[in-house]
Amino acid sequence: MLTVTQLTKVYSKQAAVKDVSFHLDGGEVVGLLGPNGAGKSTTMKCIVGLLRKTEGEIQIGGYDHLSVEAKKLFSYIPETPYVYDLLTIWEHMQFIAQAYGVRDWKAKALELLELYELEDKQKKLGRDLSKGMRQKVSICCALLADPQLLFFDEPMIGLDPKAIKNTKILFKTLKDQGKTILVSTHLIEGIESIADRILIMKEGQIIGNDSIENLKMQAASGSGLSLEDLFLELTKDE
Amino acid sequence: MNEVRLLLKKDLLILVNNLLLIFRNPLRLIPYGLGAGYFFFMYSQGIAGSEQVSSRVDLDATGEVDVTQQNIIGALTVLVLVFFIFQLYRATKNNISFFKMADVNLLFTAPVKPENLLLYYMARSILPALGGSLIFLVYSGGQLASEFELSLLGAVFLLLGFALYFFFIFPLRFLIYTLHTRFGILEPLRMGVLVLGILLVLLIVIPGLMAPVFWKGMFSWISSSWFDLFPVVGWSRGMMAYFLNGNWVLSTSYLALYGITYFAVVKLVIQYSGHYYEDVLDATQTNEDRLEKAKGKREVSEDAYSLNSKKQLALPEFGLGAQAFYWRNYVQSSRQDLHPLVGLYTMILALLGILCSFLGRFDWFSTNVLYFYLFFLLFFYFMAGIGRANIGDLKKPWFILIPASWAAKFWNMIKLDLIQILLFGLMLILPSVALGEYNWWLVLFFPLGLIFSYLIGLGVNLIPQVGLDEGWDRILIKPLMIGGIIVFGIVPTLFFTGLVMGITGNFSYGFGVAVLGLGLVASILTHVTLDILKRLEFKEL
Numbered sequence: 024m025l026t027v028t029q030l031t032k033v034y035s036k037q038a039a040v041k042d043v044s045f046h047l048d049g050g051e052v053v054g055l056l057g058p059n060g061a062g063k064s065t066t067m068k069c070i071v072g073l074l075r076k077t078e079g080e081i082q083i084g085g086y087d088h089l090s091v092e093a094k095k096l097f098s099y100i101p102e103t104p105y106v107y108d109l110l111t112i113w114e115h116m117q118f119i120a121q122a123y124g125v126r127d128w129k130a131k132a133l134e135l136l137e138l139y140e141l142e143d144k145q146k147k148l149g150r151d152l153s154k155g156m157r158q159k160v161s162i163c164c165a166l167l168a169d170p171q172l173l174f175f176d177e178p179m180i181g182l183d184p185k186a187i188k189n190t191k192i193l194f195k196t197l198k199d200q201g202k203t204i205l206v207s208t209h210l211i212e213g214i215e216s217i218a219d220r221i222l223i224m225k226e227g228q229i230i231g232n233d234s235i236e237n238l239k240m241q242a243a244s245g246s247g248l249s250l251e252d253l254f255l256e257l258t259k260d261e
Numbered sequence: 262m263n264e265v266r267l268l269l270k271k272d273l274l275i276l277v278n279n280l281l282l283i284f285r286n287p288l289r290l291i292p293y294g295l296g297a298g299y300f301f302f303m304y305s306q307g308i309a310g311s312e313q314v315s316s317r318v319d320l321d322a323t324g325e326v327d328v329t330q331q332n333i334i335g336a337l338t339v340l341v342l343v344f345f346i347f348q349l350y351r352a353t354k355n356n357i358s359f360f361k362m363a364d365v366n367l368l369f370t371a372p373v374k375p376e377n378l379l380l381y382y383m384a385r386s387i388l389p390a391l392g393g394s395l396i397f398l399v400y401s402g403g404q405l406a407s408e409f410e411l412s413l414l415g416a417v418f419l420l421l422g423f424a425l426y427f428f429f430i431f432p433l434r435f436l437i438y439t440l441h442t443r444f445g446i447l448e449p450l451r452m453g454v455l456v457l458g459i460l461l462v463l464l465i466v467i468p469g470l471m472a473p474v475f476w477k478g479m480f481s482w483i484s485s486s487w488f489d490l491f492p493v494v495g496w497s498r499g500m501m502a503y504f505l506n507g508n509w510v511l512s513t514s515y516l517a518l519y520g521i522t523y524f525a526v527v528k529l530v531i532q533y534s535g536h537y538y539e540d541v542l543d544a545t546q547t548n549e550d551r552l553e554k555a556k557g558k559r560e561v562s563e564d565a566y567s568l569n570s571k572k573q574l575a576l577p578e579f580g581l582g583a584q585a586f587y588w589r590n591y592v593q594s595s596r597q598d599l600h601p602l603v604g605l606y607t608m609i610l611a612l613l614g615i616l617c618s619f620l621g622r623f624d625w626f627s628t629n630v631l632y633f634y635l636f637f638l639l640f641f642y643f644m645a646g647i648g649r650a651n652i653g654d655l656k657k658p659w660f661i662l663i664p665a666s667w668a669a670k671f672w673n674m675i676k677l678d679l680i681q682i683l684l685f686g687l688m689l690i691l692p693s694v695a696l697g698e699y700n701w702w703l704v705l706f707f708p709l710g711l712i713f714s715y716l717i718g719l720g721v722n723l724i725p726q727v728g729l730d731e732g733w734d735r736i737l738i739k740p741l742m743i744g745g746i747i748v749f750g751i752v753p754t755l756f757f758t759g760l761v762m763g764i765t766g767n768f769s770y771g772f773g774v775a776v777l778g779l780g781l782v783a784s785i786l787t788h789v790t791l792d793i794l795k796r797l798e799f800k801e802l
Contacts, residue, residue: 071370075539089536094372105362105549109275109282115367118274121267122371148278149363164367 024049024096024172024203025070030079032065032227039065041227043079047205049171052198054214055207057224058258063207064102066224067176070205071099083172095123097172098165102180104157108150112141112160115149116167123168135163138189154181162190173197175206179213191217211251225258264377272385293737299744328477334498335480339465342483342494345430346458352434353441353451358544359386359431365545369538376531383435383527387428394423415504418512422501425519429493432526435534442540443533489515492522583665586673594677601677602684610638611689618697631697632768635707638689639714639779642682646718649678655727655794667794675719679712686711700769706776713779717746720786728793746782754778 025047032040040062047053057063068074070081072089086093106115113132120128136142139159144152152160158181165173179187194217197204206214214221221238223231231238239250283290359382360368368378398420441447465479472478482488489499496515503512534540579588591601598604617634620626655674663670686708694703725738754775762771 072536073365073369073538073542075536091372091374094370097370099366099370101366103362103366105366107271107275107361107363107367109278110271111278114274114278118267118271119367119371121270122368122373124372161366 024084026082028080030069031077032069032074033077039227043229045222045232047203049203050201052194052204052218054218054221055205056221056254058209061224062227063224064176067174067207071174096170098168098170099174100161100165100178102176104161106149106157106160110149111146113145115160115164119164119167125168128167132167135166139163155183158182159186172203177208211254215250223257231257264373265381268381331484332480335484338483342461345494348430348434349454352437353447356438356540356544357431357434358541358548359383360541360545362545362549375536383432386431390427391424394420397423414509418500418503422497426493426497436526436530439530439534583669583673585663586670587676590677602681607685611685614689615692618693621697639710642711643714643718646715647722649719649722667791671791671794682711682715683708702769702773706773710776710779713783716783716787720790723790724793750782
């Protein structure tokens with residue numbers, strides 16, 4: 024579903040992402056872990072086309088990631104959820120449905136708004152929403168398009184505990200539906216229970232790429248380290 | 262173009278929601294009504310005046326050069342040119358954005374064609390320019406109608422002349438930045454803009470030097486009709502000249518020139534911008550930050566306009582409580598300028614004043630230049646007060662929660678500004694008075710006048726910003742406040758200033774009266790400001 028080959032992103036002579044390659048199969052949930060400044064968000068923004076890649080190749084569903092065909096296949100939930108100040112929640116859903124060409128979207132939109140307890144706030148304007156609510160709207164908009172591939176950039180930040188729980192349940196539901204998910208986060212516990220595989224990034228490079236089971240075994244065999252300890256061990260400064 | 266339909270629908274929904282917000286509170290319509298009434302009154306007065314005096318303006322009746330008219334046109338053209346060149350130069354430093362962060366999050370990753378988005382947003386960006394020009398036209402229509410016979414066609418050309426000038430800057434800036442990112446030709450572009458600027462300066466200076474009197478000759482070329490062929494600035498001027506010369510063919514030709522150039526610029530932008538999303542990200546984020554800052558949601562970036570943001574500071578202790586605000590401003594100012602109390606730009610302004618006063622010793626240089634400069638600086642500091650960037654801080658919890666009185670907090674918030682202004686005033690006026698042998702009363706009057714002007718501007722900025730929640734209300738109230746201050750404060754002050762100057766024949770005494778008037782207005786506005794701040798606490802709690 025997603026193939027990233029030797030992706031490099033350089034900002035004025037400084038490489039934020041260096042020669043990163045990985046592949047996501049259809050139906051896989053993959054966590055992109057790493058400390059702050061590791062290059063997770065930059066990698067994700069390059070994949071979704073918000074940043075220009077300096078080198079490398081990115082294919083989504085066999086299409087170049089910048090093509091309209093590729094964009095029909097994925098949705099992106101950014102870390103900072105900006106919405107239109109003067110559109111209501113319902114109008115946001117309408118707008119996304121039109122942009123992605125979703126037919127019969129109303130029932131699906133209602134379902135999503137119910138899941139995120141926004142159904143009674145449909146007529147609220149974007150400017151009147153809290154950050155958490157804007158994050159929920161952002162997730163609803165992404166899911167409305169019914170994409171095959173979802174990119175979540177730090178999705179739990181700003182959400183209340185119930186919404187975090189709902190998001191985790193949603194990840195499982197989406198996985199059961201065969202969707203592919205790439206979640207960027209620095210919180211291991213957020214994805215430990217749902218991810219099939221973990222990519223660990225440090226200083227712009229991928230330093231670990233394995234299944235949760237293997238990583239857990241590796242952690243247990245290594246003098247009883249927890250997954251979190253292993254992550255800290257891998258990403259600690261030399 | 263599916264994208265255009267999609268975006269049109271979205272903007273229509275936004276417009277409807279905006280109108281609903283305005284109509285939700287009918288009281289909000291009163292100032293709008295007052296504004297409309299004022300414009301109507303001015304217009305009808307102007308029309309009535311034009312019936313009486315329309316025959317008095319007979320331009321070029323004698324066929325001789327009208328030097329006054331030439332100087333007015335030349336000076337205005339130079340101002341517009343400076344702004345234009347400055348905007349082109351800015352394009353070599355950072356990009357502009359037609360987008361909002363919501364577009365970045367929701368549209369940029371959607372299956373839409375980037376070039377169609379750009380086309381739509383670029384074309385839509387004419388609306389603010391058109392709206393601003395319309396307000397200007399309605400406002401000035403009355404005055405123009407009393408001097409010239411302003412026909413519908415004349416009004417249309419005036420409107421388009423203004424709107425296209427302001428509108429055209431943005432696609433041009435976008436194109437320059439696009440060429441820079443595409444071909445990496447920043448330096449040649451910057452050099453090109455600089456060379457253009459230098460050439461234009463020469464076009465003013467050379468005719469001045471060739472004329473018997475420099476002042477009379479310097480605008481001769483730039484105000485001639487040949488200059489109408491100069492892109493953008495000249496085209497707008499040529500188009501607007503319809504109400505002077507009545508030549509609709511010429512004005513339409515300039516309009517056509519605009520059309521052809523716009524088409525070419527759009528073609529070039531589309532051809533070279535490619536996948537431009539990254540190019541506009543920073544500018545879009547900056548615009549969003551600016552909006553949030555105005556709403557008080559975000560702190561001012563310390564490196565904004567900074568001269569030395571990486572400077573290591575040895576910071577003094579100023580005390581506890583409200584002093585924290587002074588300390589914060591001091592730190593910020595230390596990083597933004599060469600010295601926290603005296604900045605580079607203020608030193609340049611002071612040196613300019615001192616130079617004027619020194620030149621005033623010579624017969625060929627009028628002392629009126631310094632007098633004009635002093636009044637200009639009063640206006641400049643009024644604008645500085647209006648433009649004070651971090652006014653949104655007042656709505657932040659930490660401003661409200663710091664345990665100190667409102668007066669103490671407000672005082673510490675502006676203390677550094679006042680010290681800087683006072684030092685600047687003294688730095689300018691002391692040597693100026695000494696060198697030019699002006700009246701020593703100016704040493705007292707001028708710094709005080711600067712402080713009062715700044716406080717008036719700050720009040721105009723702060724009162725609607727803190728007191729009103731709706732952006733539309735703020736936009737509307739600000740000009741009304743300025744209008745009120747001018748009518749009830751500045752006009753009487755100027756009247757008495759002129760009277761005292763006339764009676765005593767001394768500029769300094771007149772200036773003193775002006776400062777007294779400004780002081781009265783400033784004290785009223787400061788009182789209102791403190792009152793508003795108290796109410797802010799009540800509202801926030």
